[in-house]
Amino acid sequence: MDTEDTGPALKLAVEAGDLQQVRRLLNSGADANFQEKQNGWSPLHSAVQCDRADLVELLLAHGADPCLRKHNGATALIIAGIEGNVQVLQLLLDAGADVNERDLHGFTALMEAAGRGHVEALRFLHSRGAQVNMARDPPTERQALRQGGATALMDAAEGGHVEAVRTLLEMGAEVAARDLMHRGALEHALLKGPEERAEDTVRLLLHHGADVNARDAEGKTPLILAVEKRRLGLVRLLLEQGHVDLDGKNHEGRTALQVAVQLGLGEVARLLCHKGARVDYGDLVANARKNYDNDLARFLLEQGAPEAAPPPTPAWRPRSLRWGSALSRLHGSNRKLINKLKICPDKEYKIANTPHGRVYLGLHEDQEVAVKVFVQDNECARRELSALKSGQDSSRLVTLLGCESHEGNMYVCMTLCEYTLQEFLEQQLQPAQDDEDKWARQVLRSVFEAVQELHLRRAHAHQDLQPQNILIDAAHGIRLADFDQSVQLAEPAKAAQAVRTDLQALGRLVVYVLLKGDVPFEQLSTMSNCEVRRLCPDLEAEDLTHCLLTPQQAQKDPLGSLLGHPFFWERQSRYRTLRNVGNESDIKKCNPQGSIVQLLRPEPSEQSLSFAQWTGKVDSYVLSKMNNFYRNKNQPHLRYRDSVGDLLRFIRNIGEHIDEEQNQKMKARLGDPALYFLRTFPDLLLHVYHRLRQSEFRRHFPQLPLPAGPGVLETEVPGGQAPGADP
Structure with a gap:
């Protein structure tokens, strides 16, 4: 061989x-x-x-x-x-x-x-x-x-x-x-x-x-960090440490007491005051009142805090790590302001070239921004502003922070980000891969949520989704950008095609991210749908990509539906779903007329699925051991046969009893049950998902994930429900 x-x-x-x-x-x-x-x-x-x-x-x-x-x-x-x-x-x-x-x-x-x-x-x-x-x-x-x-x-x-x-x-x-x-x-x-x-x-x-008084790169002491974490x-x-610096300030000039008051931590603030923290730094009383904590405001006044503090004048420091040096030079330059904007259209400050505008570093009211420069009254500028102004601030889309006009040019000021998704992958800045590739799924989940927001809340379609237009901000969050090709979803006939275009681009982005950019997006864009799907590393990714490349026209919120796709479930959630379904009464009782049993029964054309003859593929010792249970109970009609319901019942029972002491040999042969079943029957979960997703039994699926939050490197997809405890 x-x-x-x-x-x-x-x-x-x-x-x-x-x-x-x-x-x-x-x-x-x-x-x-x-x-x-x-x-x-x-x-x-x-x-x-x-x-x-x-x-x-x-x-x-x-x-x-x-x-x-x-x-x-x-x-x-x-x-x-x-x-x-x-x-x-x-x-x-x-x-x-x-x-x-x-x-x-x-x-x-x-x-x-x-x-x-x-x-x-x-x-x-x-x-x-x-x-x-x-x-x-x-x-x-x-x-x-x-x-x-x-x-x-x-x-x-x-x-x-x-x-x-x-x-x-x-x-x-x-x-x-x-x-x-x-x-x-x-x-x-x-x-x-x-x-x-x-x-x-x-x-x-x-x-x-x-060292209880050490300072990190942001000037924060351990005491400030503990207050920020509300611990x-x-x-x-x-x-309790006698030498702790109560009044140490971070780079923003804030002490632990100021942080506590701003966060509304009255108990922590009182504790710091009793230990001797100074009350004459910052607008303590004003911040307490902003939080509607009048008791804390009165306490601070009793401790000697001034009614109103003079405005601080801290030294300006850039927040961006990648662009910090250039921003500092720009801040210290004598460039004349364009109203509230300081910008220098020089290559030293250029971020990117786009087909319809140049992007530079800028400072808008001393806030660091990315500035996209258009010719005045340009159609692309109108589209960009239309999309940016169409909704509230978002953690998923770049935010419009200002717009200035000068000498025939329009300067659109937006959230400054650190990298494009393409740069992030090319420079291998993504975290170490695990065997589930959670990072890629978290990134894609954030992109899906951004496009969903653009479609539903802002009534726009992007029309130019590609890795260069997906940005990574300083908090490692995903931001959708570059709306100069976007269209409003006002006319239903045009809206359907515009949304379809975005979904098909997302299908190629799924493959691009999963392959870590090894296949250029430009190459993916020239490939057929079948060729793109063949590059998918697993069946869940292939199925999700198929749904995107051939979207259903009638769906009002296709991305809302696809965010619940098994592609986004963690391994344990996938396994838990199979166990939950196997815990249904009609499956446990082997009722062939049960509605869920009928739903799960494969069509004659599906006999090539991995689980069609499943009893011949699982470990023979484990199958014999599990069948002996019913033989000893004089219930031979419950022995496992080659049906989807029996396989799910088998998975459920293994999950319930694999950790019992008498089953240690079974556990040694199977290893991790989740890994074992998902790899032995790779298409089982998708079969269950597609058969049950429009039925009442979708209650066994993991709940639709909450928004992933700003830091894509730290998010997790929630797990499913626990199965019933019936023996």
Whole structure:
């Protein structure tokens, strides 16, 4: 058998945990170093992720390279750090892995183990020479965004893993180390540590000398950060330190007390005042009254706060990391204002050229903006302004911040962003990929929401959706821009075609983002719908792309419907949906006349689906074990047969009982049930989705996601409902 054919089979056998099949394939010549194309996973990577030391040992014995890297630079050892299995770590190190090797984003096995609280793994890695104080060294582009520089101690503190923090400190971890945002382990614990463990972590770090008055790149002290995060317990803990700087100011000139008052945190404000915080900084009383907290305003007056403070005159500082230097030069220049706008139409300040206007950096009332320059009375300028003025401010579309005219030109001032989506992908600024590629789905979800808002709330179609017109702002949020080709959706006949054009462009954007820009959008735009769909990495993406490329004309809100598509569900939500459907009474009772059973029954033309003869594809031991349950209960009519309902019942019952002690052998054979079933029957979820989405049974689907929020790198798609607890 050709090794190219056996490579994928070997990887699948590893993922299924089938030791005997893995051995047979290796003995027949399967390549132990096969790597799948999309993300570069090898059988060894998968064996480590499945936490199977026996498979790791077998693969290494057959020549698997412990130093082989995935596309994101991760080796088997780094994945082993995530899992925390000391036996696997030892096998890999004994086979020649470098204990301090990094992935492309600077992560080591020690950092991964620290971020997940694997204490024994930390001790073992340290005993084998892991450098405790190694800092992440990400690509230059990320360093420019002040991303990176974190250490294992910071990772453990951020996760709230107190024992891991303690262990690392015992190993000599430097509590004073700072990342590129000038934040140490203390700040990481304050900002992101789990609520229930953050205080213990902070107390431990303070005991080991963490600087309670350190300042990050924004001039914020730990006390200010704790107030901003509204963590009263942490504020109390920091105030217990006798040398805490109560009145330290951030770069905006605000103290912890000012932040507390502005956020309406009356209890925190009173606590700071009782500890001696100065009340003569800023408009404390005025801000309290803005929050309608008259009690706090009276308290502040009693503490000596002035009724009205003089307006502050802080030094101007740019907010943009990418454009900061140029903006500072522009701010300090003697350029004559165009009404409220300062702009210098020179290449030093040019952001981009577009077919219908040039884009420059600018300052509108000292607010940094992107300025699109049009010839006066230009049709493209009219379209741009029409779309920008058609609705309220949005976190999904660039915001119109001003418009000036001068000497035959129109200057349209908008939200200044850091990168286009094309630049973001070309410069590889996206986070490390996981096996679900959550980042890509979060980006696309944000783009869908932006276009949906443009269609529904602003009654415009974009007509020029492409990666250069999708921007990434300073908060890593998606912003839709460049509306100079947009059209109003006033006439129903024209509106349908305009919306269709946007949806078809979105279909190509889905593939572009999933492939991380490897296929240029211009090339995708020239390909047929079938050619585009063939590039999709999975069935859910292909189905979503098909829905976009061939949209249904009658739908009022097609994107609202597609935001509930399984493409946007996390793996556990997909698995939970199958379990929920399998928990329906007619399915559990094998009622062939039940409405849900009828809905799910495949058509004769669908016999080629992966689940058509499912009993021959699942692990035979597990199927026999599950059927024995009904044999022992004298219920042979409930034995599993080749029907969709029985497969869903099987998935539901596995999910309910796989973690019971008597079923540990089954669990070892299946591994993660979600992975097992979704990979064994890749088209099952879509079959269930399409059959049930117009029925009452869609209640089992995850709820339509809430808006993803400004930071696409931090969003998560909500999970589904829990299944019933019937045995």
